[in-house]
Amino acid sequence: xxxxxxxxxxxxxxxxxxxxxxxxxxxxxxxxxxxxxxxxxxxxxxxxxxxxxxxxxxxxxxxxxxxxxxxxxxxxxxxxxxxxxxxxxxxxxxxxxxxxxxxxxxxxxxxxxxxxxxxxxxxxxxxxxxxxxxxxxxxxxxxxxxxxxxxxxxxxxxxxxxxxxxxxxxxxxxxxxxxxxxxxxxxxxxxxxxxxxxxxxxxxxxxxxxxxxxxx
Amino acid sequence: xxxxxxxxxxxxxxxxxxxxxxxxxxxxxxxxxxxxxxxxxxxxxxxxxxxxxxxxxxxxxxxxxxxxxxxxxxxxxxxxxxxxxxxxxxxxxxxxxxxxxxxxxxxxxxxxxxxxxxxxxxxxxxxxxxxxxxxxxxxxxxxxxxxxxxxxxxxxxxxxxxxxxxxxxxxxxxxxxxxxxxxxxxxxxxxxxxxxxxxxxxxxxxxxxxxxxxxx
Numbered sequence: 387x388x389x390x391x392x393x394x395x396x397x398x399x400x401x402x403x404x405x406x407x408x409x410x411x412x413x414x415x416x417x418x419x420x421x422x423x424x425x426x427x428x429x430x431x432x433x434x435x436x437x438x439x440x441x442x443x444x445x446x447x448x449x450x451x452x453x454x455x456x457x458x459x460x461x462x463x464x465x466x467x468x469x470x471x472x473x474x475x476x477x478x479x480x481x482x483x484x485x486x487x488x489x490x491x492x493x494x495x496x497x498x499x500x501x502x503x504x505x506x507x508x509x510x511x512x513x514x515x516x517x518x519x520x521x522x523x524x525x526x527x528x529x530x531x532x533x534x535x536x537x538x539x540x541x542x543x544x545x546x547x548x549x550x551x552x553x554x555x556x557x558x559x560x561x562x563x564x565x566x567x568x569x570x571x572x573x574x575x576x577x578x579x580x581x582x583x584x585x586x587x588x589x590x591x592x593x594x595x596x597x598x599x600x601x602x
Numbered sequence: 603x604x605x606x607x608x609x610x611x612x613x614x615x616x617x618x619x620x621x622x623x624x625x626x627x628x629x630x631x632x633x634x635x636x637x638x639x640x641x642x643x644x645x646x647x648x649x650x651x652x653x654x655x656x657x658x659x660x661x662x663x664x665x666x667x668x669x670x671x672x673x674x675x676x677x678x679x680x681x682x683x684x685x686x687x688x689x690x691x692x693x694x695x696x697x698x699x700x701x702x703x704x705x706x707x708x709x710x711x712x713x714x715x716x717x718x719x720x721x722x723x724x725x726x727x728x729x730x731x732x733x734x735x736x737x738x739x740x741x742x743x744x745x746x747x748x749x750x751x752x753x754x755x756x757x758x759x760x761x762x763x764x765x766x767x768x769x770x771x772x773x774x775x776x777x778x779x780x781x782x783x784x785x786x787x788x789x790x791x792x793x794x795x796x797x798x799x800x801x802x803x804x805x806x807x808x809x810x811x812x813x814x815x816x817x818x
Binding site (some may be wrong): 402407430436486488526542587589 | 606611612613614615617619635639642643644648651653655657659660662663664680699700703704706712739740742744745746747748750751767768778779780781788800803805806807808811813814815818
């Protein structure tokens with residue numbers, strides 16, 4: 387089945403239910419830089435640890451660049467055929483931007499300058515004292531949060547996505563000179579579906595929930 | 603400002619923009635088990651690594667249980683005042699359920715039995731060969747994905763949430779006898795807001811995006 391036009395979705399519940407991983411994309415469909423940036427900006431409204439926003443987005447949009455990514459992503463063709471493939475990265479030094487983040491909050495009158503100063507000082511002290519493993523864990527969780535919202539925001543605009551964990555992270559870092567403070571979280575292909583995603587099953591929610599700890 | 607009624611939100615973009623971390627909850631507001639399970643079930647429509655759904659939810663709903671959680675969560679009062687606090691956990695042995703997951707897919711005719719059998723065998727081999735650190739990383743990312751959708755699904759129903767990374771994970775495990783295969787990802791309080799959440803600032807999207815790798 388070929389998709390002939392984009393169908394945007396307003397309804398939250400529909401967005402959640404219609405989002406499926408899509409592995410076949412229309413290679414001729416372009417998503418503009420402006421629209422992709424809008425999707426990323428909406429995704430980044432996600433919460434993060436002390437609002438440090440340690441996520442970083444390496445957007446593979448250029449065709450040749452996507453081709454270089456292909457073997458690193460186990461030759462999954464969607465990496466090239468999708469309009470873009472986003473490498474979501476976690477910056478374990480991202481907390482160093484907390485001063486900038488709080489300055490913006492002060493300018494917008496979300497915080498008083500006094501509160502911001504104290505908050506920045508406390509955060510720099512707290513995060514600066516954490517070992518890299520802990521900062522990495524925080525980055526992975528926050529990277530997961532922003533990635534989910536990215537996929538939903540794409541779907542709401544009529545696009546499809548697929549998250550990919552199956553790629554060679556070490557080669558990604560090497561091939562694209564990614565600095566050591568940036569930890570790969572996942573790849574997300576985004577574009578216009580050529581064939582719709584398959585439905586997938588879920589375990590009954592009772593089987594993954596411990597209500598008041600029962601069944602642990 | 604006190605909230606007098608729940609305002610459900612249908613519009614996706616509004617849900618995303620109205621979700622803010624809320625730290626003050628109406629302690630008298632109850633969310634029923636049925637409604638919480640519905641929210642968790644919707645959240646679990648999130649994607650995960652090979653659809654392994656390694657997330658697990660320890661729901662603190664009982665008042666006495668929430669009180670026991672309070673000191674472990676740095677005495678953040680929302681843990682008790684919210685209708686429930688959900689400990690999102692990642693099961694590093696969650697991949698062992700892949701056969702059950704694929705059986706459901708076969709029953710729903712999402713997969714042929716032959717495909718399911720092969721997929722299950724491949725997944726068990728692949729994940730069974732991964733070291734615990736790698737399985738932990740996968741669980742943290744997938745836990746982030748499901749947590750984001752949980753917070754949005756709560757918001758769509760008129761509830762507020764706050765994700766918490768600031769808690770004593772070791773004490774949580776000890777106090778509630780959480781088995782060693784379950785890795786704490788985050789706590790999420792959910793309930794009816796007593797005071798609305800504050801807006802928070804975001805870095806300009808251009809500052810966290812490397813378009814075709816530029817600016818890395």
